[in-house]
Amino acid sequence: MSKAKIIRIVRMTFTQETLKQFEAIFKKHEKAIGGQPGCFKVELVKDTTNPLVRATVSRWDSEKSLNDYRMSELFGEVWPETKRLFAAAPEVVSYINLN
Numbered sequence: 001m002s003k004a005k006i007i008r009i010v011r012m013t014f015t016q017e018t019l020k021q022f023e024a025i026f027k028k029h030e031k032a033i034g035g036q037p038g039c040f041k042v043e044l045v046k047d048t049t050n051p052l053v054r055a056t057v058s059r060w061d062s063e064k065s066l067n068d069y070r071m072s073e074l075f076g077e078v079w080p081e082t083k084r085l086f087a088a089a090p091e092v093v094s095y096i097n098l099n
Contacts, residue, residue, distance in 0.1 A: 004040045004059030004097055006066055011047075011055040011091040018085035019052055025085075026056070029078050033058070036072065038065020052087065059097075066094070 014022055026044050034042045040059040047053035060066040069075055083090075 003099070004061060006060040006063055007095040007097055008058045008060065008066055009055055009093050009095075011053065012082070012086060013050070013088040013090075014052050014054065014085055015087045016052065018087070019054070022054065022082060022085050025078065025081055026054075029074070032074055033069070033078070036065070036069045036074070038062060039069065063094070 012022070023044070030042060030044070033039065038061040040061065042056060042058040045055050045057060047055070058066075060069075
């Protein structure tokens with residue numbers, strides 16, 4: 001198995017009312033996102049101190065694969081649906097795996 005080169009983290013803050021909606025959206029699309037060309041894995045994690053914060057951690061073979069997903073029909077469906085639920089602006093960072 002090839003090693004993921006790009007690690008993308010999207011940290012999102014929700015309200016009590018919108019958190020469950022987001023988790024349902026993630027569950028609905030998790031397999032489709034993880035099945036995108038070049039995606040090795042996508043995970044949903046919970047902040048250790050703020051119960052309203054979640055982050056997605058996805059691992060990609062290249063920045064091109066990540067950007068192809070960001071231009072896909074699937075992303076065009078998932079992101080606007082998710083974005084409307086935010087209580088604060090999301091924080092997005094990408095890392096290069098050095099191992």
